Every structure is written in C-alpha cells, then in structure tokens.
Amino acid sequence: MSIVINHLTFAYTEGGKRLAPTLKDLTFTIEEGEFLGIIGHTGSGKSTFVQHLNGLLPSEKDTVLVDGHDLSEKAERRRARELVGMVFQYPEYQLFAESVAEDIAFGPKNMKLEEPEIDRRVRHAMELVGLDYERFSKRSPFELSGGERRRTAIAGVLSMEPKYLVLDEPMAGLDPKGRGNILALLEQIRRESGCTVIMISHSMDDIARHATKVLVLEKGEIAMLDTPQNVFSHADKLESLGLSVPNVTKICTEMNKRGISIPTTICTEAALLDWFKGVKHHA
Amino acid sequence: MRDITLGQFVAGNSIVHKLDPRTKITIMLLYIVMTFLVKRIYFFAIPLAFLIMGLLLSRISLKYIGRSLKPIRFLLVFMFLLNLIFTGGETVLLDLGFWKLTLEAILQSFFMTIRIVLLVAGASMLTLTTSPIALTDGIEKLLTPLKVFHFPAHELAMMMTIALRFIPTLMDESEKIRNAQMARGADFESGNIFRRVKSMIPILIPLFVSSFRKADELATAMESRCYHGGEGRTRMHQLRFTKADLFALLISLAFIAVLIVLLVLFK
Ligand SMILES: Nc1ncnc2c1ncn2[C@@H]1O[C@H](COP(=O)(O)OP(=O)(O)OP(=O)(O)O)[C@@H](O)[C@H]1O
Numbered sequence: 334m335s336i337v338i339n340h341l342t343f344a345y346t347e348g349g350k351r352l353a354p355t356l357k358d359l360t361f362t363i364e365e366g367e368f369l370g371i372i373g374h375t376g377s378g379k380s381t382f383v384q385h386l387n388g389l390l391p392s393e394k395d396t397v398l399v400d401g402h403d404l405s406e407k408a409e410r411r412r413a414r415e416l417v418g419m420v421f422q423y424p425e426y427q428l429f430a431e432s433v434a435e436d437i438a439f440g441p442k443n444m445k446l447e448e449p450e451i452d453r454r455v456r457h458a459m460e461l462v463g464l465d466y467e468r469f470s471k472r473s474p475f476e477l478s479g480g481e482r483r484r485t486a487i488a489g490v491l492s493m494e495p496k497y498l499v500l501d502e503p504m505a506g507l508d509p510k511g512r513g514n515i516l517a518l519l520e521q522i523r524r525e526s527g528c529t530v531i532m533i534s535h536s537m538d539d540i541a542r543h544a545t546k547v548l549v550l551e552k553g554e555i556a557m558l559d560t561p562q563n564v565f566s567h568a569d570k571l572e573s574l575g576l577s578v579p580n581v582t583k584i585c586t587e588m589n590k591r592g593i594s595i596p597t598t599i600c601t602e603a604a605l606l607d608w609f610k611g612v613k614h615h616a
Numbered sequence: 617m618r619d620i621t622l623g624q625f626v627a628g629n630s631i632v633h634k635l636d637p638r639t640k641i642t643i644m645l646l647y648i649v650m651t652f653l654v655k656r657i658y659f660f661a662i663p664l665a666f667l668i669m670g671l672l673l674s675r676i677s678l679k680y681i682g683r684s685l686k687p688i689r690f691l692l693v694f695m696f697l698l699n700l701i702f703t704g705g706e707t708v709l710l711d712l713g714f715w716k717l718t719l720e721a722i723l724q725s726f727f728m729t730i731r732i733v734l735l736v737a738g739a740s741m742l743t744l745t746t747s748p749i750a751l752t753d754g755i756e757k758l759l760t761p762l763k764v765f766h767f768p769a770h771e772l773a774m775m776m777t778i779a780l781r782f783i784p785t786l787m788d789e790s791e792k793i794r795n796a797q798m799a800r801g802a803d804f805e806s807g808n809i810f811r812r813v814k815s816m817i818p819i820l821i822p823l824f825v826s827s828f829r830k831a832d833e834l835a836t837a838m839e840s841r842c843y844h845g846g847e848g849r850t851r852m853h854q855l856r857f858t859k860a861d862l863f864a865l866l867i868s869l870a871f872i873a874v875l876i877v878l879l880v881l882f883k
C-alpha cells in the first residue's frame with residue numbers, strides 16, 4: 334500500500350478568482366516505510382502539497398489515492414484522516430482541552446474508539462513523546478513549557494496511530510535538544526510500527542541524516558526526487574533553487590577542491606566516518 | 617475565508633479618495649440625516665442623486681456596492697415582506713379575506729427597503745474610499761473635543777486600528793486551527809445545532825488563547841517603543857482640510873437644504 338499522487342494540480346482561489354497554480358502536475362508515489370523529506374524554497378508549495386495528503390485541500394478524482402482511497406470523495410477523506418496523521422507548523426497553538434490527556438484523546442475520540450483503547454493510546458503516545466503520564470496527564474496544556482506543549486500536540490496526532498505521519502516543519506523554534514528529541518521520536522515510531530514519515534524541513538542536515546528519499550519542490554513542480562545522497566550531490570542545482578546542502582557535503586566539496594578525492598554523495602557524519610574507515614583499510 | 621473583506625477599502629486616486637476623512641465622516645452623517653428626513657418615497661431621489669454623484673466622482677465600480685449589499689439581501693427581503701404583511705391601509709388592491717394587499721403597504725415596503733439600501737450603500741461608499749487607518753484617524757480627530765469630558769478619543773481610535781489590523785490575521789489563524797482539528801477527525805459539518813456549537817470549542821479556545829497572547833506581545837512591543845497613549849504624539853500623516861473639503865461640505869449642505877425646502881413645500 335502507498336500514497337499515489339497522480340497529475341495533481343492545485344490553485345488557490347481568492348475573491349472568487351483562481352490564482353496561478355501553486356502545484357503543477359505532480360506525479361509520484363510515496364511508498365510504505367519510507368521517510369520522505371520535502372525541501373524547497375519558501376513559497377514553493379510544500380505546505381500546500383502536504384495538505385492534500387489527508388484531503389484538507391480539495392483534489393480532483395483519482396489525483397490523490399491513500400491506500401486506494403480516492404480523496405476527492407467525502408467518505409474516503411474521513412477514512413484517510415485516520416490513516417494520515419498531520420502535524421502542522423507550530424502545532425502547540427491548536428491545544429484546547431482542559432488537560433493534556435484530554436487533548437491527546439481528542440483524535441481517538443473522534444475515531445469513536447472504546448474508552449479502554451483510548452486510554453491505552455493516550456498513555457502510549459505520551460510515553461513515545463517522553464511525557465510522564467503521572468506527572469503531566471492532569472495538567473493544563475497552557476501551563477506547560479513550549480517544548481512540552483509541542484510534544485503534547487504531537488502526541489495528540491500519534492494517539493490516532495496513523496499509518497502515515499506528515500509533519501510540517503516540526504522542529505521550528507525548538508532548541509537543539511528539542512530538535513534531537515523529535516528526530517529520535519520519529520526514528521523510534523518508524524522502527525516500532527513501520528510508520529511512513531513525510532517531513533517538511535529547512536534543515537538539510539536533518540533531512541540528510543534521516544530521510545530515505547528527498548523531494549525537492551520548486552514553484553510547485555518536482556525539481557528532484559531521489560535518495561538524499563543523489564539529491565545533495567547536486568550542490569549547484571540546489572543552490573540555484575535557493576537551497577543549501579548539508580554541512581558534511583560542504584566539507585566534502587572543499588576537500589575535493591583541495592585535491593582530496595572524496596565522493597560528493599557523502600552527506601552525513603556517519604557516512605563520512607565510514608568512508609574514512611574504508612580509506613584507512615585500503616591504505 | 618480569505619474572501620471576507622471587512623472595511624473593504626479600494627485604493628484609488630479620485631477626489632473622493634483624497635478628501636479628508638473628517639470631511640467624509642461628516643458628509644456621511646449629513647447623508648444619514650438626509651435619508652431619515654425623507655417622508656415620502658419620491659424624495660429619496662435627493663439622497664440617491666447625492667449617492668450617485670459620489671459614486672461617479674469616486675470612480676468606484678457599482679460591483680463593490682453590490683457586494684456590500686449582498687450579505688443583507690435576506691434581511692431586505694424579510695423586511696419587505698414584513699412591511700407588506702403588517703402595514704394596514706385604505707386602498708385595497710387584493711382581498712384574500714384573512715389579509716388585504718393595500719397600496720399603502722406596497723409603498724411602505726418599498727420605502728423601508730430603499731432607506732436601508734441607501735444607508736448601507738452610503739456607508740460602504742465611506743469604507744470603500746477611506747483606508748481604515750485614515751478612518752480611525754478621522755474619528756479620533758472628530759472626537760478630540762470630547763476629551764474635555766475625559767472621553768478617551770485616542771484610545772478608542774487606537775483600539776479600532778488594532779482591531780481592524782488583526783481581523784485578517786485572526787481569520788488566517790482560525791482557518792489553520794480548523795484544519796488542524798479536522799486532521800484529528802473533528803467534524804464541523806454534521807449533527808444538530810447543539811453539536812455544531814459544541815464542535816466549535818476546539819477552534820474557539822486556541823483562538824482566544826492566541827488573541828490574548830498576541831495582545832500581550834503587542835502591548836509589550838508598543839511600550840518598548842515608548843508608546844504611552846496619545847499625549848504629545850505627533851503624526852506621520854497630518855490631516856489637512858483643503859478647499860475641496862470645504863466645497864464637498866457645502867454641496868452636502870446644499871442637498872440637505874433643498875430636501876428641507878421640498879419637505880416644507882409638499883407637506
Ligand atoms: N490560503 C491561501 N490562499 C492563497 N494563496 C495561498 C494560500 N496559502 C498559500 N498560498 C500561496 O501558495 C504558495 C505556496 O505556499 P505554501 O505555504 O505551500 O509554501 P511553503 O513551501 O510551505 O513555504 P514555507 O517554506 O514558507 O512554509 C505561496 O505563494 C503562498 O502565498
């Protein structure tokens with residue numbers, strides 16, 4: 334099963350008029366188990382694209398299929414919202430309930446699950462994001478710190494146990510530790526439940542380290558869609574799109590310029606380290 | 617959501633656009649007086665002529681006036697029918713036994729409807745040709761004399777400016793929160809009225825929380841830039857009363873004078 338995007342074109346309307354299209358004829362497939370990183374200059378249509386994955390923005394017949402559910406139909410959209418969890422930018426601003434546990438239970442309740450199952454999911458989601466149930470479940474979400482609130486909001490999506498998890502810049506405004514926590518969390522749920530992750534991020538380093546595939550959007554079109562190694566080896570092209578490359582790639586490029594031949598497909602610290610070890614063996 | 621335009625200002629370069637906001641507000645008040653002075657339907661020709669003159673001078677397309685009337689179309693129909701049904705009269709045109717259609721009722725229905733249309737169209741002329749900032753500036757200046765009675769003119773105008781400024785932001789935000797809750801399976805479209813009102817809670821609470829936060833941040837930002845109320849504050853855009861303003865006021869007064877003369881003559 335997978336998410337199939339088939340000639341998806343989309344234009345916003347304003348004052349009854351159709352604006353120039355924000356997404357132009359996108360066609361590709363998001364396979365199960367992937368970690369898809371989406372990068373692109375600001376305004377390239379990343380957020381607009383991901384809002385199509387659970388039918389928040391309207392799509393035409395047969396253009397967006399989530400596990401075979403055509404999102405142009407209302408009943409199918411409801412089903413898809415249970416399959417596709419969506420964490421928006423600054424998700425802590427959507428907290429509303431009196432207690433952390435109640436807020437996290439909002440999604441499962443809308444799914445009409447039984448009380449014990451809801452409780453199990455709330456506890457599990459809180460454990461995943463690292464919020465102690467005893468300490469936090471009864472507290473008001475409005476008296477938490479920024480990072481704790483962000484984790485509560487993410488738990489509110491995880492409690493729906495989505496098969497596909499979409500995150501729009503989930504680390505924006507967090508300190509390095511907070512960022513690390515969220516990335517570790519994503520790796521953990523991928524390992525535990527085989528969840529497919531789709532993440533928009535402006536951090537090339539994070540994308541290089543975690544994504545299995547990278548989608549580069551440019552003015553609503555697919556500029557590149559490949560493994561991070563291949564995408565980041567095209568530093569020139571990325572730069573022309575107003576994007577940068579991971580720091581490791583920059584180092585490799587510099588080393589190449591200084592006569593040390595090193596593959597430009599190396600984009601993470603781990604890969605660089607492996608390469609060094611390999612060189613030592615040969616030497 | 618983004619289609620809703622409150623205080624729908626249309627930038628322009630016409631004489632009407634350039635008038636001092638104080639003048640335009642005053643003219644607006646004179647115009648309201650005019651429509652309320654009218655006692656017989658054909659005298660509406662005077663405020664109507666005044667409105668058309670303003671419309672031509674401002675070069676605002678009729679489309680915008682139509683758009684401002686659209687939200688009240690049901691109210692207009694309702695008012696019309698109400699007057700038609702409940703106004704008595706002598707000249708019976710149609711007798712259904714339990715209810716009579718009279719000429720007076722028809723005239724009264726049209727009379728009320730025309731008055732409301734003229735009032736709303738006039739008010740939208742003001743907001744179409746005056747930017748919200750200019751409008752609040754004008755209101756502040758006009759209310760300044762009331763400061764003698766400790767009336768907070770500056771504070772009122774500042775509050776209006778801020779409110780207008782934040783309407784689009786809040787619209788955007790409510791849209792975002794709505795999307796986020798819908799992604800968590802919230803349903804805003806089905807169920808009876810109580811369920812629907814209840815389903816708004818997950819939108820309203822975050823919206824209020826964020827408004828309070830924004831208000832707090834804005835207050836801090838303003839204070840750290842030395843804002844301390846209207847006392848001694850100078851303006852970037854000085855309001856200037858020009859010859860054109862004087863002329864516009866005189867014309868408006870002339871219209872009222874003509875109307876009053878007519879009213880007296882045809883009592
Ligand atoms: N509700 C809307 N109505 C009209 N135009 C919109 C709307 N939302 C976004 N746009 C426009 O669509 C384009 C793409 O916006 P989008 O938010 O998808 O970009 P993005 O890639 O997520 O950018 P960023 O990195 O800044 O978040 C932009 O030009 C934006 O102005």
Ligand SMILES: [Mg+2]
Binds near residue numbers: 379380381501
């Ligand atoms: Mg975005």
